Structures are given as C-alpha cells and as structure tokens.
Amino acid sequence: RAKEEGKNNYRIYDDTLNADVQEKIYIKNSLRRALENKEFEIYYQPQLEIKTRKIIGLEALIRWNHPKRGQIPPSIFIPIAEECGLIEPIGEWVLRTVCAQSKVWQNAGAEPIRVAVNLSARQFNQRNKLTELIKSILAETGLDPAYLELEITENLAMQDENAAALQELRNLNITISIDDFGTHYSSLSYLKRLPIDKIKIDRSFVNGISKEPKDEAIILAIMLMASHLGLTIIAEGVETPDQLFFLQQNHCHDIQGFLYYPPQQADTILRILNSHSPDSLLTAEKK
Ligand code: C2E
Ligand code: MG
Ligand code: MG
Ligand code: MG
Numbered sequence: 001r002a003k004e005e006g007k008n009n010y011r012i013y014d015d016t017l018n019a020d021v022q023e024k025i026y027i028k029n030s031l032r033r034a035l036e037n038k039e040f041e042i043y044y045q046p047q048l049e050i051k052t053r054k055i056i057g058l059e060a061l062i063r064w065n066h067p068k069r070g071q072i073p074p075s076i077f078i079p080i081a082e083e084c085g086l087i088e089p090i091g092e093w094v095l096r097t098v099c100a101q102s103k104v105w106q107n108a109g110a111e112p113i114r115v116a117v118n119l120s121a122r123q124f125n126q127r128n129k130l131t132e133l134i135k136s137i138l139a140e141t142g143l144d145p146a147y148l149e150l151e152i153t154e155n156l157a158m159q160d161e162n163a164a165a166l167q168e169l170r171n172l173n174i175t176i177s178i179d180d181f182g183t184h185y186s187s188l189s190y191l192k193r194l195p196i197d198k199i200k201i202d203r204s205f206v207n208g209i210s211k212e213p214k215d216e217a218i219i220l221a222i223m224l225m226a227s228h229l230g231l232t233i234i235a236e237g238v239e240t241p242d243q244l245f246f247l248q249q250n251h252c253h254d255i256q257g258f259l260y261y262p263p264q265q266a267d268t269i270l271r272i273l274n275s276h277s278p279d280s281l282l283t284a285e286k287k
Contacts, residue, residue, distance in 0.1 A: 043263035047256040053278035059116045060098045091123040099141040110273040116149035121156045149175035154186040170195035203237020
C-alpha cells in the first residue's frame with residue numbers, strides 16, 4: 001500500500017525514480033526513528049545438541065515492528081541500515097539488549113545459556129570501539145563473556161585488519177562463529193589465522209539434504225574439515241526429520257531450525273528453557 005502511495009507522490013515530483021528507490025527511501029527514513037520509537041525487538045532461536053537434544057544456545061535475531069507495515073524482515077532493513085550508517089547504533093542496541101536479557105533469564109532461575117549475536121562488517125570496521133563497547137556492555141550488565149557468542153561472516157573474517165580485534169574478543173572468552181559458511185566468495189586461509197570456535201553450515205546446503213547429492217557432498221566436506229580443525233559445527237535451517245537424520249549420521253554437533261523451534265520472543269524463551277525436555281522430543285520422533 002505504502003509502495004503505491006510512494007509511486008503516486010513520485011508522479012507529482014519526479015517520475016524518473018522507480019518504486020524500488022522510493023521504497024528504499026521510505027524504509028531509510030522510518031529506520032532513523034525506529035530506535036527511539038522502540039520499534040525493534042529481539043527474537044531468540046534455540047540451538048540443540050543433536051546427541052542429547054538439549055538446548056545449548058540461542059541466536060538473537062532482530063525484528064522490526066513497523067508502525068504502518070507490520071514486521072519488516074532483517075534481510076530487507078539490515079542492508080539498508082549498513083548503507084546509511086544506522087547499523088552501528090542498531091548493533092549496539094542489539095548487543096546491550098541481548099546481554100541484559102540473558103541476565104534477566106539467569107536471574108529468573110534459568111540455566112545460563114550462551115546467546116549468539118550477528119555482527120555486521122561495518123560494526124567491525126570501528127574495531128577498537130567495538131571491543132571497548134562489548135567490554136563495557138559486559139561490565140554494565142554483569143554478563144559472563146562465556147555466555148556471549150559473536151557470529152561473523154566469511155567476508156569479515158577474511159580481512160586481515162579484523163584479526164587483532166577478533167583475537168581480543170576471543171581472549172575475553174567470547175565464542176566466535178562463522179555464519180552462512182560456504183556461501184561467500186572467500187578463501188579458507190583465515191581459518192588458520194583466526195581464533196574461530198564454530199562454523200554454521202548455511203541453510204541453503206541443509207535444504208538440499210536428501211534432494212541434492214552435491215549439497216550433501218559439500219556438507220560432508222565442511223564437517224570433515226571442521227572436525228580436523230577442532231571446530232564445532234552447527235547446521236542452520238533444519239526443517240525435516242530427514243535432514244536431522246543425515247546430520248546425526250554424519251556426526252554434526254548442533255542444529256538450529258524450524259524442526260524444533262522458530263525464533264521466539266524473550267518471555268516464551270524463558271518458558272522453553274524451563275520446560276524443554278529432550279526425552280519428550282526423542283519419544284515424539286520415534287512415533
Ligand atoms: P542468519 O544469521 O543466517 O540467521 C538465520 C536466519 O534463518 C534467520 O532469519 C532465521 O529466522 C532463519 N531460520 C532459522 N531456522 C530456519 C528454518 O528452519 N528454515 C528457514 N527457512 N529459515 C530459518 P531472519 O531472522 O529473517 O534473519 C535473516 C538475517 O538477518 C540473519 O541471517 C542475519 O544475517 C541478519 N540479522 C538478523 N538479526 C541481526 C542482527 O541483530 N544484526 C545483524 N547485523 N544482522 C542480523
Ligand atoms: Mg546468524
Ligand atoms: Mg546464517
Ligand atoms: Mg546471514
């Protein structure tokens with residue numbers, strides 16, 4: 001609807017710009033006010049250890065509740081936020097909210113659990129500031145760094161100038177993982193140089209399990225490499241029992257996906273953390 005409004009406005013002022021550009025300008029303008037209007041929210045998606053079916057972690061995923069449009073997905077607004085310099089304040093808000101939330105769950109009696117936060121390359125470019133920021137947020141919230149994980153992309157890991165900051169974060173006992181592994185055009189040599197703990201197999205490969213032998217071959221190769229490098233491996237986007245079975249047979253450690261839990265609001269997560277029972281999941285699967 002707003003797209004159309006935009007189009008009409010444009011007819012009046014200038015018809016050379018198309019609807020896509022209009023749309024982007026609209027998003028950009030409302031993004032500027034989103035933080036102060038408290039329109040962002042964090043959802044959390046549980047990650048399970050395959051062997052035990054226990055919840056071993058959560059991934060924090062930002063949501064934008066737009067007052068006129070409803071929820072706008074991060075795949076739309078994160079790239080725009082990166083482009084116009086808004087990702088730094090948004091990223092800071094995410095880190096602070098997640099660390100504070102983590103303590104809230106702990107104070108409510110939940111077993112402490114590690115939460116992963118997605119980082120944008122641009123947040124990293126201000127590298128000293130980022131490590132300082134994270135240190136101060138940890139101090140401020142009192143969260144043990146062992147319960148924080150940072151997800152970075154291959155592109156970010158590849159850049160030599162990020163190595164020192166990553167090492168410093170790792171030295172604090174923060175977990176570092178590579179997101180969407182295998183989907184970017186990058187070399188593997190950073191895996192030798194950087195203190196990486198974990199690789200996340202992209203869901204595009206997981207989606208091909210039992211449909212596309214090439215995807216299975218790539219997953220097996222990634223897992224073999226990860227095991228020789230001593231890295232933890234987690235598969236993203238696990239939706240079917242077939243996919244889980246394949247991953248289990250091939251000794252993948254952890255999974256994340258709609259098969260068990262979609263991303264959830266913070267209060268639902270507390271209930272899940274307190275009630276999750278690996279046994280009931282296992283019996284349900286056998287049925
Ligand atoms: P990602 O980090 O790879 O996150 C995983 C995405 O897969 C999430 O999409 C999640 O909802 C979705 N997903 C999880 N399980 C399944 C499944 O079984 N099937 C399918 N089809 N999808 C599944 P989401 O939440 O829309 O986020 C998209 C991307 O936006 C994220 O990809 C991440 O790159 C970015 N993002 C999200 N939150 C943040 C944030 O706080 N900061 C930054 N910089 N980027 C973020
Ligand atoms: Mg991620
Ligand atoms: Mg991913
Ligand atoms: Mg991604």
